[in-house]
Amino acid sequence: MKIFIIFYRYPRCTFNRPCGILARAMENPKENPLPLPTIRRYPIFLRAIGEMMDAGEAFISSSVLAERLGLDPVLTRKDLAMAGVPGRPRRGYPAEELRAAINRALGWDSATDAVLVGAGSLGSALLGYAGFKEQNLSIVAAFDANPRLAGSTVHGVKVRPLAEMARLVRRLKVHLAILTVPTAAAQACAETLVEAGVRGILNFSSAQLSVPEGVIVQNVDLAQPLAVLSHAIARHG
């Protein structure tokens, strides 16, 4: 049994001088810790903001953005506040600044080089994925263990033999790798990449990579969204 005794003080609004989320985001934009779900929504926001800017909008209001994306306006507003750009009543957020701030928060403000390892069917598809360009990500090299693939060109990127990977990654100072090799080969590739200076790996294989501290692995598992979908169908369908 719990007894709550609450002394309640009426909330005081401080609209004119930011002191909450917004203030923290404005003060140190680089070290601002974003909630994971917010980070995941940012790319969607960026796309919508871009489209609205193309349509001539100079200001983006959270309600309009939320409507467009099927989200809650309050949630959207909180996400945008995290970017650290103040908005204006009855107008919204300045579109250009907002986009720049979100890009900065995601580390997409400056061009990033990446390599792709494993030019099979999934790897080839990713080489042609237009979305990477939106995110200032350019795939500067691709590698594959299959000697027959090596030498070919896929979507404008030359595929090289795996043996050249370590040297080239080191020479180009690439810090990000996209891993689309078979599960059995993933760990070995990851180790070579880390050794050559890679600090972030987007892992499409189903291997559980073990990497030294400081290296960040983000797993992408196509089975996960399928699991969510088929569970939902099995229950509600």
Added chain:
Amino acid sequence: MKIFIIFYRYPRCTFNRPCGILARAMENPKENPLPLPTIRRYPIFLRAIGEMMDAGEAFISSSVLAERLGLDPVLTRKDLAMAGVPGRPRRGYPAEELRAAINRALGWDSATDAVLVGAGSLGSALLGYAGFKEQNLSIVAAFDANPRLAGSTVHGVKVRPLAEMARLVRRLKVHLAILTVPTAAAQACAETLVEAGVRGILNFSSAQLSVPEGVIVQNVDLAQPLAVLSHAIARHG
């Protein structure tokens, strides 16, 4: 200010007669509401369980499974309890039953037919994705608007013109579709599919689909994991 006064009663363990999560999962396995994160972890569990069974294990303990996947043992145990299979002290869970229960929870216990719409580079890659077979999912037809692609065969599946889609989906009674068309074409395709009887859509385009109630859309956005990764690198790297 809050003051909590708590009268504390010592927890009573009822090991021998299930009365918590496990009991609820055992009673009505079909209507058991699984937490979303649990559903997302299930495919990973299934893979690991399969490998351990191939290695001759008849029992799976939560600690071993957790160690293998880099997860917390308690979290793993709770996930497994959700499946509704009781475990045994010092042994673990019966592997075969556990796998069957998880498959049942995800709706992967019986074979499911699906169609793929959009046989571009990503679509072709998915046609070759081996993971779908593990999940009892078979892609029975593929469609594309490009007349040059129509007629070709990709990874053993014949690509047909988009005009045949509605009729064929209806005739084969397919309820699940994988949508890999360009964003501009996505909404129109979705409407045709729903009209033809599809109840679940795995949407790889970046369009925000609007569908009638009862139809479930699961979006897959390759930009999301990249956002998480690059944000992490920007902050910690």
Added chain:
DNA sequence: TCGTTATCGGTATTCAAGTAGCGATATGAA
């Protein structure tokens, strides 16, 4: 046979994310 112990399964707590409600304000209309 009997103690040891790895593992299960329960309750309680903590933490993170989403939701609710509202005062403050600038814009646009009357």
Added chain:
DNA sequence: TTCATATCGCTACTTGAATACCGATAACGA
């Protein structure tokens, strides 16, 4: 000029998931 209102940004609350902790039990070794 004045008023109505859409929208911001704050605090507080609710919900859901992860974590902590521990009694009960069956397998195993001595």
